Amino acid sequence: MARYATLLLCTALTAPPAALAQTAPTTASDAAQDVTDDADVVVTARKREERLIDVPTAATVLTGSAIADRGGATNPVELLGGQPSVRILDTGSAMTNEVSLRGSPTTRGTSGDPSVGLFRDGAYIGGGGFSGRSFSRIDLFDIDRVEVLRGTQGALYGRNSVGGAVNIVSAKPEFENSGFANARYAIENEQFQLQGVTNVKLSDALAIRLGVDFVTQDGGFFRNDFLGTVLDRNDSTGIRGQIRWKQGGTDLVVRGETWRGFVPAIAFRAYIDPPRTGFPRGYIQPERTYPWSTDAFSRQEVTSWMGELNQELGFAKLRSVTQYRKRKADYALDLDGLNPVLLAQLRADGTVTSTTVDPGQAQEREEDAQFFTQDLNLTGELGDSALNWLAGLEYFHLRSNSEQRTLRTPTVPNPSPGNRQPLRTTFDSWAVYGSLDYALTSTLNVIGEVRQTWDEKSATSRRFDLATGLPSGGTGFVVDFANAPSNFSYNATLSWRPQPEMTLYGKVGSSYRAGGFNQDLGPATQPIPIPAAYDDERSTSIELGAKGRIARGTTFGIAAYQTYSTDIIVALNNGCFIGSTVCNSSPVTFSSNAGKARTWGAEAELASRIALGAGNLQLSANGSYQKGRVTDGPFDGQLLPQIPRWTFAANATLNAPLSGDVSMLVNVNYNGQRGGVHDLVAPGAPAPFDMDKIDLLNARAAVRLGGLEAGVFVSNLTDATYDVFRGAGARRLNPPRNWGVQLGYRW
Template identity: 25%
Template sequence: MKKSIRFWLACWLAMWSWCVNPVLAQGQPTVLTGRVVRAANGDPLVGASVFVKGTKRGTITDRAGRYRFILTEPVTIVARFVGLRDVEVTLLPTGKPIEQNFEMVSNETQLADVMVAANRQDEYLQKVPVAASVVGRRDLERRSIYNTMESLNNTPNLITDSWLNSQVSFSIRGLSTVFDNVGFESTVALYIDDVYFSRSFAFNQTLMDIDRVEVLRGPQGTLFGKNTIGGVIHVISEKPEMTNDGQIELNYGNYNFRQIRAKLNRQLVKNKLAIRLTSALSLRDGFVTDRTPSIEALNKTNFFGFRGSLLFTPSDRVTLTLRGNYGRDNKAENTFVYTSKPDYNPVGVPADEGLTTNQNAPVEFFRDQYGGMGKLEIKLGRNTLTAISALNSSVDSYLSDNDISAADASRWGRSQGLRTFSQELRINSPRDQKFAYVAGLYYLNERISAADTFTLNKGFLPVAARLLGAPIANANQFTSEGYTTDAVIESQSTAGFVSGALELTPKLRLSGGLRLTTETRQLAYYQRLRHQLVNGVPFNIIDLYASTIGSKASPVTRQITDLALSYDVGMDYRFTSNLMGYAKFVRGFKGAGFNTAPIKDSESGGLVFRPEYVNNYELGLKAKPTERIQVNGAIFYTDYKDKQELLDQGTRVRVANAPLTRGYGAEVEFSAMLKRFRLDVSAGYLNLKFIDFPFGTDDNGNPVNYAGNRLLKAPDVTLSVAPEYTVPLNDKLRVYLGLNINHTGKAYNDISNSELLARVPASIINGRVALVPANGKWSLAFWGKNLTNKLYIQHGWEYEFGDQVAWSRPRYYGMEVYLNFR
């Protein structure tokens, strides 16, 4: 890994030294020409004003949207058109002709023209033949969104859940990955500012200083890599700006919720160097109450983090962005309750009632995350060369009462870590030329580790006697037995990719791409049992769950190598400047992996599982008939081969590949805006099932096949309705009224489709009322989430010592204050 870092660092420094000292010929007469067009569809704007800021010197565009005049000194050029936002750009005369085009977007009384980086560069959403949703800065603020999970509530065919701060699940179009096994990489690729995170436990949820969150649905393997079978979630933070401003946000709510977020932007060197600093502190009590006061006292969330970014623009063709971040969680809320019923009470205690539990150990949690990245962009004519280097680290530890009851049956803990280095080098052309392309190289080096500790205590003895079919000898002397499992994965992945779009006619465009990925992974694994001896004889109760495999000095090792080709081909047709249709086929790939969970047999338990592949067929439409209405929709068919699945049930953890999985779905997003009213609606439908899935045998030795079962985390229906109304009180004050209604249909939380653990259909209603002055210098808001107090099961497990479920968050509400400084 060190050699790789040194190699890429040398390449990065060489490019930097080549470009930081450009010489511009200033003060010479320069001919300035260009076009002014509507960003949403590329139509020319006739009669748009193009002028020098602060003067009356300027011109207007002709029938083709073109303009022309002469520069003799550095100036700021402004493009203006009625109903659209002004666009400004600073230009320096070079003595050579300059072409400067302007793309105009809607003002605040119309639907904004949304940007998306689906082709690894910013484009307008309505021009990109991809099923994508974008949650912008405006949405984050007006819906009081504070973390990644909340930001995704309005996306069709997407659900999230989390039973602990470090264990987050994202499911797009019914494709998700089990989140409690570090050997499984995410099926949904997670990105922050172009940097990939292969495990969701390293994906920080608290949003600070975010420009937008993009969701690309369906496989995105050509441009975003191997683990994008479900799609991509890309969090894009705000860049430093050449201004001086800041913001403070204060929040207080029930469950003793307190949050402070702040950001500061400073221009250090005019038009050359700027810095942005942000920080957040979030505190909250747990919503599941433990009857034991000493345990309840530790039932909290406590997060602190900060981010810093530096923007350096030494010339108009070079941009360097540096980012660093740090985050710490040192407490965690309990979300679990014990759910065994009167007719099934294995440990002899009653089931918990509602959101009250009675456990005998607190949840202990700690997480440290830090990292940094550098992004260098160099203009080469009309093309752009981009180099991105990143280092990231995440470590966390967790310990809890595993049986989630008053009976002291078991304890479980885990510590896990992730260290990554990644390097990407790519070149892209502008998307508005006849043949547009993106090509590049990508390298990823990772070290992932996990250590599990499990203990069976005295309260487990009634269960052990039933499983063994006989009373436990010397039971009154038993205290505990357990195991420790340790796994380390070293992974290297290299890829080359190219993607292009060719304009055959002004209306028809063909597109396609290839990505060749090679990766090698090594696993070192051992599992050690801890037996209690009585008169030199072990109880061997822990043997129900695990067996000795390898040792610390001599672990069991496995190595896997994959070489795979991902590709896509498609076409899009622009029926009018406001209506586009597209058809697309994508071949996706996700590499082989390791089962790092505790197992009873290194062979039959499945330390290694095969890679998985998907063929996805999609048809879509994108329409924006006016500046106030937008409709996007898609239908798709998915054919999955060897889907990787895990079942954690009873006394066994089993891993297998489902040979055949198929299904189809549809989704639509609608937005409309009147003078003071806005409505956003999204809907999704899914029908994905295992077609063939033999999964070993049950406890009685009978063969099990999950054919016909629905995929886990795959609701049949998702629906979101978000109306918003603005009430002007006078010429200085406004009130914003907003609702956010999200309905999710039934979804199973395991591949066996257990009804006890299933997520029931639920509608969640959120609301917000805000008072905002016209100058935007402050705001006061009251917000409420899950106003009807609807509860559903986020996740759950069936164990021999009793079932347990993690509940969704009940009703919570609070007050928010924004202060803006300019």
């Protein structure tokens, strides 16, 4: 701990002395003077600046201060868990987690694109491989706000915004001297985190903002007891630098950042119910200790450069976002869940009678993806602000090189140690988009949004034997594919304001999710063949909603929707499982089109900020219902997977003065889910596994003195245990209770 304390002290000492005297922190008394709510937060949900309350769509904003009150967020589960209609498909590794909104399909463990638009400061960052369906840790560092837009956003946000879009807006340099240093130590997994940011005003027109994010971990909850390693490892470092020039009508921000390190590995335990051929008594491994012969890990590296220009032109406002992003990732995973020593013991005592179990099966994957995005748009007004207009152009380029290696134990009949399958993909996309928002009366608006997209995609892949280097597997593992689909997406909205701060709206819109390629085409013994490619998914959605402020400090939102999809992209598996007599290994998950589907649901949210003397109490709660079914094809009638029937959440934050400059903060947040199934299943196969119920409670308390804050936190307060994944031969558990201390200083 001495090195951690020294590191924190050094960071705090880098604060400019003048800054410490110039900016006073917000106290509980200050906060109570102006009890407002997030409805007045300025967002760019429609690619123009406007108040959240004025946007005629279902949307939520997480401010940086609200995230800090909960203790911060370093992965998508911590950031988005508990938001209306949000589901995080938790693979155990933040690198392969997947975000879903309003029951949008997920494709875990594949190279498929996400069904939710993932954006940083308006630039798309999703896709490109197995680690492209979620945000990286560096994306969650030093956040200004997070805009969660629910419902189809295809017209303005483009590809993959089927269930909605999430835009993380990073804190930009401000024209003041300020900063913070935060340290956190979690007791149970011996994890230390440190974040530090300094903001320096160089002149009235020039400012810089520098930040460091660091985490290291000595313990863990998930362990490989055969090799003596920790599976849920966290060790990474990220740095960010920004410079901002703002003068006259010009506002330019340039940002560079890099982050690399280890994140928790994909972990599971063998879970075989008796009786099963080859496992007459079944076989269930300990909850969080696994006997793997593979040294499993997950590692990622992200480097990006971004330039954002906002220019007043008089007749319009120009906004340009340019981004280059490079993402590298690799992981190793044990496919059989065993080791040779344990397998011999299990065979000796009769637990395993199968002769096809291979304890040397493993998978290694790596990717190197490069992105370039250019988004350019103009916004303006006509006719005394009766008509708001937007016109934009976008170009997106992705080049990805990846490789998968599947390992096995060589035998006399088959001396091969396995195979490797490299995959090279390119994706180029051009789009034009625009919107018109016309005020028919002072309270009634009609809004039209459109986008035309042209895509070009190609993929090349071969399978090679690891020993000989020669092609293997035959023509079924040769991929030479290219296509050039186009798409027209739209949104049409009618918005009515019966009161100045209340909006009722109805909308219909369309979107598409980009098709792609499967890298892992599975073993020759698999019962279900894996297609090399799959087509675009197309959706049309109808929504009715209401939102607004019902009292000072109290806001609400309700919405109901129905979505019709064709060629819906879902995750399937090849029918292999541990204990199978045909293909005895972990299943290979792949993306495929499953035909038509219908998804429907409703959601409600309420938030209130109440003055309590010199302090305040912030309360929020939400709940959602969603359901989806396949409506034709081989899966006709089945529930769409990974859609909890019910989700609900509540959050309470108390800010209160104690004495003089001393105040306290207490935060309690809860989220839960009920219902849903894990997978689609082949016709005639056993019913899919039900999703576990989730009840997750977290708490945090802190004392503040001036700019200093000291606190304690508890995650999973009740030590709830539930499966985040269930399959035919494997299950994955959530982390247990953890607690720790935090120390922060803000100037």
